[in-house]
Amino acid sequence: MEFQFFRSGAHLLVCALMIGACTSLPRVPENCQVTGEEARIWPDYTGVTVPSNIAPLNFAVKDADECVARFSHGGKMMECGGSGQIEIGMDEWHKMLTEAAGDSIKVQVFASSGGEWKGYKPFYVHVAKEQIDSFVTYRQIPPSYVMYDQMRIVQRDLTSFAEYEVYNNKWSEVRGQSHCVNCHSFQNYRTAKMQMHVREGFGGTLIAEDGKVRKINLKREGNPMGGAYPVWNPKYDVIAYSSNLTMQNFFTTNTAKIEVQDSKSDLVLYDVKNDKVVRITDTPFELEVFPTWSPDGRWLYYSVAAVKDTARIEFVKQYDKIRYNIYRRRFSPDSLALGNPEPVLMASADSLSATLPRISPDGKWLLTGQAPYGVFHIWHPEADLFLTNLATGETHALAEANSDRAESFHNWSSNGRWIVFTSRRGDGNFTRLYMAYIDADGNARKAFELPQENPLAELESIWSYNTPEFTVEKVRISRKAFADAVVGTIDN
Amino acid sequence: MKINLEKSISYACTALIVLEALLLCVWQTDLLFAAQDFTVWHSTAGHFDKCIAQPLGLLLWLSAFLTQFFYYPYLGIAIMLAMWLMSYFGLAYGFRVPVRLRPLIVVLVVCIQVSITQVGYWIYTLQLSGYWFFGTVLLLWLSAFSASVRKVGELKSSFFRWAMIAVVSVVWILMLTPFNGMPHFNLFEGGPSSMLMPLYLGIFVVLVLAFSRFVAMSDKIALGVSVVAVVAALNWGFLLNYHNPCFRAELRMATYVEKAEWQKIIDAELEINRKTTRQMQLLRDAAIICQHAPSDSILLNPNDGYRPQMVTNPPVHMAHTGGDVVYYAFGMPNYSYRWSFENAVEYGFSPRRLRMLLRCAMLNGEWDLCRRYIARLRTTMFHSAFADEMDALVGHPEAIAAHPEFRDVKRWQAKRDILTSDNGYPEKLIIRYLPATRKVQWNFSSSEAVRIY
CATH class of the missing domain: 2.120.10.30 (TolB, C-terminal domain)
Structure with missing residues (x-):
């Protein structure tokens, strides 16, 4: 009886974890309209120049319930998102940053408010070749x-x-x-x-x-x-x-x-x-x-x-x-x-x-x-x-x-x-x-x-x-x- | 007969505990409302992490959380009463306290009540958020632990007995983590050790209760000792209610200033049938000025109020108690902000201080700064509605100037910029700039405070 209880509990735990993993990245609708507006993000990382070894530039999107950002460089893309802020994976970020040294990463932000999604004008993050002190x-x-x-x-x-x-x-x-x-x-x-x-x-x-x-x-x-x-x-x-x-x-x-x-x-x-x-x-x-x-x-x-x-x-x-x-x-x-x-x-x-x-x-x-x-x-x-x-x-x-x-x-x-x-x-x-x-x-x-x-x-x-x-x-x-x-x- | 006596004692103890709660309802609602206003608690993971990074941090976090309910004082008291009653039954069961010694548990409740009611002016400088509910939470935790231990011993199944032991032990350790030394409590810095009397007495009573079933004492003597102890404790609890009407009036006046209820401030000062404090007199003067019609001339009374009186030393300074409120009422948001921030840094960014910081930032038109304090207030339990109301005004100076809570203060906000200092005494700076014994010709139409500066 006790074993059955624990087995049921384990099943529940695994299901909960899987559900949690699936819902961590919001999904942007395919028909989401991209406007010419600039994304209101905080901190303001639009057009900045960063070193090629800097930590991920997580940012919040103002008034957003959910948001997604697509980082692209050299034909590769990385998508990150969250509730109100963009949380970027460490390893993926460093990989993209290293490849983009001396060049720029394009960032496109999508945000939803009241269930409605909107895309914003892309901005660029420039990556210097020179690194910064650790x-x-x-x-x-x-x-x-x-x-x-x-x-x-x-x-x-x-x-x-x-x-x-x-x-x-x-x-x-x-x-x-x-x-x-x-x-x-x-x-x-x-x-x-x-x-x-x-x-x-x-x-x-x-x-x-x-x-x-x-x-x-x-x-x-x-x-x-x-x-x-x-x-x-x-x-x-x-x-x-x-x-x-x-x-x-x-x-x-x-x-x-x-x-x-x-x-x-x-x-x-x-x-x-x-x-x-x-x-x-x-x-x-x-x-x-x-x-x-x-x-x-x-x-x-x-x-x-x-x-x-x-x-x-x-x-x-x-x-x-x-x-x-x-x-x-x-x-x-x-x-x-x-x-x-x-x-x-x-x-x-x-x-x-x-x-x-x-x-x-x-x-x-x-x-x-x-x-x-x-x-x-x-x-x-x-x-x-x-x-x-x-x-x-x-x-x-x-x-x-x-x-x-x-x-x-x-x-x-x-x-x-x-x-x-x-x-x-x-x-x-x-x-x-x-x-x-x-x-x-x-x-x-x-x-x-x-x-x-x-x-x-x-x-x-x-x-x-x-x-x-x-x-x-x-x-x-x-x-x-x-x-x-x-x-x-x-x-x- | 024995059974009836047992029930009678239980009913009597329960009634006495309820009486303690009623005393709080009747005499202490001002204090308890202020308690939540000076307690730091936020609904964020960051705040939780910060709390549990110190010994007993989980208990302190929980205590600060429960203190929020004093926003509605009767609700907070009801919660406290429920916890006292559970503690009574838990301790009686857990320590197997003989019936005739159970009134001693009421003494513990009185100790908790005294620890709350004797605080007085220390409320402005207490650095332990959660102080107000801490005794109650600790008592309940102790009673739950003792009851659990007894229950564990009574379990027939050895598996569940050891599982309970493991769970209770883990909970005990969690409550004390991180175990890097005893907690550093310096609650009443500079104050006498008698302020900690409720704690010392409470610990003594707990020890007596824990070993009460081993005490060789006749039933009559045991009952006699309990009754005398309870009566003495209730007297002590009643006598040591901090009976300073000026202290309570100051707490209410601070709330009236925020709401711009100037007549209530004047009435609160007039109600006191004794010499009032300097802070009260200054607030009264500010209220008179805020209320006055244009082109009236008013005679301000000399400021001869006395300094706040504590039950115990050290002396209290207006800079710590109501200096920020007084400056705000006199249209000096910079100085109000300064003291609000200094006190917030040292004693906690409690709702009262956050609200004052926000109000000053709004008077100054510092919109980005407003948003920071609004964000912080939104993580409190009962002050997020205020934050939302202020958020609607941010960026709209004309709306602020017309808002009933800001209109009067904004109208005569200081216009002339002077670099100076109050050297820690707000009253001196205000008196220096306010001709206290001369007629003040106040020109409201030009909204100039320049005659003063």
């Missing part, structure tokens, strides 16, 4: 102002949807004290050496080298403000930081809502091997911030703004007149000395403020974020990405990558053909990651959003993604190593 690391945090709760540093495999948690401030080992983690930085696209800050509870800076993590305190004699925005020298074991005193004020009507300003900021170097902090600048009337290194590690680039009055009230009054330019200093690795400042990009001459300088791996281009004023441009809807030819000094906006909302925090891929940056083009408040192709002439192609397995879930997500950085390999530092270092004592 991983991007970013922080996930709700876009708050002062308060925080949970945040994670996550490494995402760009060839799939796999996510690896590098750090989570709610791990059971570290929940004892509320703390913030930020500003991860890797050395030269590799993960053997990295750093990140821990603030408030368990405060300190984590330095990770070859699997071991130690916590140091950058606040020491001669450097009372510690370190903020980091960048690890690509060739030498030296990390440059800006040391900032930051303040926030809020607008009463401007929908940007907040203005973040530095009332004091200087540059420091940290010698990793000798645990030594060297102050580079200590200039109250100059605000140096966002250091970055040249690919050969011999130049330190940074943003700097001049102010006439350091009273905090004056910063608030003159907030829309503070503009940053890009300078650089020659670096001597033996002595850790830095030469005199040399101007690189005087954005203030064009009534712009340039921040977050990033040099392309071939040393040819300078990528900056620019806005009419200020330093923390993710809160400025008018902020855009600009590219400067370091040889000629010519600067142009990356028109195809920019949007009418804030673009900020950007980095180059290791082959210099891709950039990743944060953008609030979706709703002006929540930050997402975008990537764009940069050709040899410094022109950008249309940016595409970081692919997600479930785009519809992203529509109601309360997370922002920030500080993205490419790496060529996975972070191999264990959770235990990070957790032990965080709760442990300061090493120096």
Whole structure:
């Protein structure tokens, strides 16, 4: 009797699975009318250029009950669909992508609403020959102002949807004290050496080298403000930081809502091997911030703004007149000395403020974020990405990558053909990651959003993604190593 | 005689449990409605995954789900009552509690009631979504488990006995997964340990019940102890109802602000026969201004309200309780958005905070942002209708300006842009910009709030 029960149950289970498999892909009627309308999809992948190793570009179709997309290239076709969003098979996608490298994939979308099917005008996804780095690391945090709760540093495999948690401030080992983690930085696209800050509870800076993590305190004699925005020298074991005193004020009507300003900021170097902090600048009337290194590690680039009055009230009054330019200093690795400042990009001459300088791996281009004023441009809807030819000094906006909302925090891929940056083009408040192709002439192609397995879930997500950085390999530092270092004592 | 006494005790215990539920119906509906407004629960797989990724996560998810039913407070209380009654019978059976000690189970119900009613201003900062039903769910789970264990022991078939053991064990483990340590509860941060008294007492009573059949005590003494314990518990439960009328009025006034029921706000403040809180006085002032006819001049009372009083420390700040609502009522959506978001990040994106974020985004014309909050509200149980109503207004500023819930606030929404800060004290910023002791000439025809700024 019991065996008969189980046998019936097994039959039912098998039938259920088969039915489920048959109904996973909606069927488009043969007489479905194809219109000239453009499909309203989210994210907008129409006309984007993607690398030949990127994860599937799943997308949602607005107002669709069911949808189907036909991807075709070179006489081959792949059909995918779902309820309201297109879910593309991983293996099939990579096969088609590899074959389409240097060419384009045609995408035709069909959607049903209220039982009625409609076909849309096809669009193209261009596939570059150049691949993108395998991983991007970013922080996930709700876009708050002062308060925080949970945040994670996550490494995402760009060839799939796999996510690896590098750090989570709610791990059971570290929940004892509320703390913030930020500003991860890797050395030269590799993960053997990295750093990140821990603030408030368990405060300190984590330095990770070859699997071991130690916590140091950058606040020491001669450097009372510690370190903020980091960048690890690509060739030498030296990390440059800006040391900032930051303040926030809020607008009463401007929908940007907040203005973040530095009332004091200087540059420091940290010698990793000798645990030594060297102050580079200590200039109250100059605000140096966002250091970055040249690919050969011999130049330190940074943003700097001049102010006439350091009273905090004056910063608030003159907030829309503070503009940053890009300078650089020659670096001597033996002595850790830095030469005199040399101007690189005087954005203030064009009534712009340039921040977050990033040099392309071939040393040819300078990528900056620019806005009419200020330093923390993710809160400025008018902020855009600009590219400067370091040889000629010519600067142009990356028109195809920019949007009418804030673009900020950007980095180059290791082959210099891709950039990743944060953008609030979706709703002006929540930050997402975008990537764009940069050709040899410094022109950008249309940016595409970081692919997600479930785009519809992203529509109601309360997370922002920030500080993205490419790496060529996975972070191999264990959770235990990070957790032990965080709760442990300061090493120096 | 013995049989009659047994039945009498059962009826009496059942009646007392029902009485506990009635007390909630009579005195706590404001609090319970607010409880669901400050509880995060979504119908999505992502939210479920997030919940079960922590110890006791399944129970917490279930508790948060049940809390949604406090949208209709009597319905939520009815569900809670049903669970209490099932727990009573389950525990009595499972632990084989002697009849004369069964009143101690009523003490457990009182502990749960106190854990709800003593919360007060902590409601704004509780980080445990599902707190409100957690005690009830845990008690029911415990009673089901104990009853299952006893039932298993009584089964004649060894196969079904071991199958039940396996099922019950798996369920037990599932409830506790992932087993990576004890849950980290820091509910009343900065508060005294007496806030956890219901939990400690409840655990003690459960242990007594579990071993009650081994207690060597005469029937008379056992009954006497039970009755004294129940009477003491009921007194404690009644006395520790958080009796702060200002706290309750603030909860109601926040709802009235959303509905633009300005007269109700004024009436709620007038009903209190004692000095009211700063938040209440500011909301009253905002309601007066929103109600006033053009070209009237009004005299605003000085803002001399007091800060909220908790049963226990730490002190509560308006920024956490009603700062977002106050800013919204004064036509300052940016600042309202700021505090709604800060509190949402720290204490949960509950329906109340999501609604306030949505309203601010609508006042500012941030349509794409509106759609995100609408999408999120649609995954709640009782607030998706509101989300649908707002969705119809998105992209139509003229419709928003004419909508009864937005019209008054929109009319005098701040026009002049100033970069400033409230340093965590909304009352100070509003008082600084609002001439509290002078006549305010309000020019409605030009809709300018500029006299203030």
